[in-house]
Amino acid sequence: MILPLRLDQLAFAAGGREIIAPLTLELGDGASSVILGANGAGKSVLMRLMHGLLAPTSGRVAWSDADAQRVRRQQAMVFQRPVMLRRSALANVVYALEIAGIPAAERKTRAREALKEVGLHGLANRPARVLSGGEQQRLALARAWALHPEVLFLDEPTASLDPSATREIEAVIRAFDAGGTKIVMATHNLAQARRLGDEVLFLHRGRLVERTPVETFFRQPSSAEAAAFIKGELPWV
Amino acid sequence: MGSILEAMRGALSLIASGDATLAGIVLLSLKVSLSAVFFATLLALPLGAAIAVTRFPGRRALIVLLNALMGLPPVVVGLVVYLLLSRAGPLGPLGLLFTPPAMVVAQTILILPIIAALCRQAVEDAWIEYEEQLRSLGAEGMRAALTIVWDIRYSLLTAVLAGLGRACAEVGAVIIVGGNIDGVTRVMTTTIALETSKGDLPLALSLGIVLILLVLLLNAGAYFIKEAAQRRYG
Amino acid sequence: MGLRKVLLSFFLLVFLSAAGAQERFITVSSTTSTEQSGLFKHLLPLFTAKTGIQVRVVAVGTGQALDIGRRGDADVVFVHARPLEEKFVAEGHGVQRFEVMYNDFILIGPKSDPAKVAGTRDIVAALQKIKAAQVPFVSRGDKSGTHFAELALWKEAGIDIAKDKGAWYRDTGQGMGPALNSAAGMNAYILSDRGTWLSFKNRADLAIAVEGDRRLFNQYGVMLVNPAKHPQVKKEMGQAFVDWVVSPEGQKAIADFKIGGEQLFFPNARK
Numbered sequence: 001m002i003l004p005l006r007l008d009q010l011a012f013a014a015g016g017r018e019i020i021a022p023l024t025l026e027l028g029d030g031a032s033s034v035i036l037g038a039n040g041a042g043k044s045v046l047m048r049l050m051h052g053l054l055a056p057t058s059g060r061v062a063w064s065d066a067d068a069q070r071v072r073r074q075q076a077m078v079f080q081r082p083v084m085l086r087r088s089a090l091a092n093v094v095y096a097l098e099i100a101g102i103p104a105a106e107r108k109t110r111a112r113e114a115l116k117e118v119g120l121h122g123l124a125n126r127p128a129r130v131l132s133g134g135e136q137q138r139l140a141l142a143r144a145w146a147l148h149p150e151v152l153f154l155d156e157p158t159a160s161l162d163p164s165a166t167r168e169i170e171a172v173i174r175a176f177d178a179g180g181t182k183i184v185m186a187t188h189n190l191a192q193a194r195r196l197g198d199e200v201l202f203l204h205r206g207r208l209v210e211r212t213p214v215e216t217f218f219r220q221p222s223s224a225e226a227a228a229f230i231k232g233e234l235p236w237v
Numbered sequence: 238m239g240s241i242l243e244a245m246r247g248a249l250s251l252i253a254s255g256d257a258t259l260a261g262i263v264l265l266s267l268k269v270s271l272s273a274v275f276f277a278t279l280l281a282l283p284l285g286a287a288i289a290v291t292r293f294p295g296r297r298a299l300i301v302l303l304n305a306l307m308g309l310p311p312v313v314v315g316l317v318v319y320l321l322l323s324r325a326g327p328l329g330p331l332g333l334l335f336t337p338p339a340m341v342v343a344q345t346i347l348i349l350p351i352i353a354a355l356c357r358q359a360v361e362d363a364w365i366e367y368e369e370q371l372r373s374l375g376a377e378g379m380r381a382a383l384t385i386v387w388d389i390r391y392s393l394l395t396a397v398l399a400g401l402g403r404a405c406a407e408v409g410a411v412i413i414v415g416g417n418i419d420g421v422t423r424v425m426t427t428t429i430a431l432e433t434s435k436g437d438l439p440l441a442l443s444l445g446i447v448l449i450l451l452v453l454l455l456n457a458g459a460y461f462i463k464e465a466a467q468r469r470y471g
Numbered sequence: 472m473g474l475r476k477v478l479l480s481f482f483l484l485v486f487l488s489a490a491g492a493q494e495r496f497i498t499v500s501s502t503t504s505t506e507q508s509g510l511f512k513h514l515l516p517l518f519t520a521k522t523g524i525q526v527r528v529v530a531v532g533t534g535q536a537l538d539i540g541r542r543g544d545a546d547v548v549f550v551h552a553r554p555l556e557e558k559f560v561a562e563g564h565g566v567q568r569f570e571v572m573y574n575d576f577i578l579i580g581p582k583s584d585p586a587k588v589a590g591t592r593d594i595v596a597a598l599q600k601i602k603a604a605q606v607p608f609v610s611r612g613d614k615s616g617t618h619f620a621e622l623a624l625w626k627e628a629g630i631d632i633a634k635d636k637g638a639w640y641r642d643t644g645q646g647m648g649p650a651l652n653s654a655a656g657m658n659a660y661i662l663s664d665r666g667t668w669l670s671f672k673n674r675a676d677l678a679i680a681v682e683g684d685r686r687l688f689n690q691y692g693v694m695l696v697n698p699a700k701h702p703q704v705k706k707e708m709g710q711a712f713v714d715w716v717v718s719p720e721g722q723k724a725i726a727d728f729k730i731g732g733e734q735l736f737f738p739n740a741r742k
Contacts (some may be wrong), residue, residue: 127469
């Protein structure tokens, strides 16, 4: 177990501008956490700090396991626009398994299972780059699935997809959740946050303004910023 | 203009004649230059990619140096390799001077910086797209570099072709280390130089056109492979 | 991935076949005049047929040919600059110098003959006239046998060319053929060996101006590179070549070589 994840006075600045204000937080097992906020609130940066793609300017990211390699292998991330290698869908998943140190004999079987899980088994031998946007995103999820991570970070995974592709992606995310993977997802889509999240972390201008269970958040946000955001995004409510 | 048309006709009749000596020279040119391209590519791609994805002190200076080495004068490379491979030189005991492998060595040195520098640029551009994804998967350093090299292999073909073009075209290095020995180390460019010095300018020009056609053919082949592959893999 | 393996084996095959071919051969460093005149194409197959030894000729200027021998990169040196050859042997790089054959140098010049030397026999007087008329003269300037011969002739004409040369004296630093190409382009006088001139095709407006002076005599010598100094020298095969070119059989083969019915080289090995 690498969870819980503790962020201790974590801060990030770039070019003299504060992107994430010092933030202390603990993310435990179980509940799916949705990081919500307007564009530029710092959601993506926070995810990258947690995932280790960015080094914090100050403060630290501490997992409960001290072994860096285990920590790395127990987490995966799906980006808004996945980068696929110029090889088959199957080979893309196999590549991730190879990097993760999975023995060669197991890779193909595991990769096929993962493709089946996201409904891409029929396209296993198709070059990944010629798949549609939705298919590529499902492939990215398959790549994560095959790794059986303890934590899955998702950065606006459906922001560039149409509604039907979005539904398919959300179904896969639910399956991850059902399988016991901790979901940490950034989105600015309130409906999606409501469908997939158990709790909301609301970011406003680089500050964590509130952390509330999903139902409470939408009925009764405790901060004025969140209330304004909900009102702005869902003016008909 | 007239002499160029004349030379074109000469080139065609040279090709049509199927002359065995010419065929041998063409074949040796291909063998030497393709071997050089092979070895240079084997070394240059990892080198260029490594420079692209790593950060270390002196990196910028190294990039400038690599870019500058693209303009290595063939004669200088030839001379250095000659002094290395000469019996009186440090690698003399290998007995490679005035043999095709010596020419391969010289051309490899000549084109390595070209392929490495172009690869460095291509991988660095691609790195912007791939970096986060690869790091997220746990691929860092050389591993990530080689993944990118393989992934942009069809774009890197251009770098390799630049090297091949240089190898096929240069005469300064191979004539020094090969010695232009009839039937042993005589290639297209040294033959052209020889015929020029014999004052047989029409024959030299015809041979030049044959060489250009050959390079054109290689490039066309590579281009179509690249196109087909890019359509297939996206 | 199949493609990768195919490509790899293809390239390895290509390289190995390029590296292979271990025959019995010797390397001879010689001058462009012997190679480009076609003498070696005539001579070497006869030697190979008799002995089974292939001869690989590296044809460069005499100065460079001797230097190749001096570095131990050739087994035999076959050149034409007697003082340099004697120095080479004296330094211990060559075993012994044998005279093989001679031909002659000729002064080539434009048909319009601005120096008024065409048809004369006195090369020294001709050079003095060229200098006086300041008409273009192309020099090899590459420390070749021909270049040394040219310098010796200027000296004999009482002209210190290093000091007296002007814009008319074009030091090109090239081999015989390229220098002739330059002369053809500039319509200049030039000293050439007869063999290269006879096989030279880009003559443009040039023709022989002066020939037949005894001072234009051009002697060729051959020597085995000293195995005591350069142990990798193929002593037996190299010596076999030296012995053959000075033998009656080799000498006859040299005499038999003709371009357009004209004999190019005159064997004169001492019996």
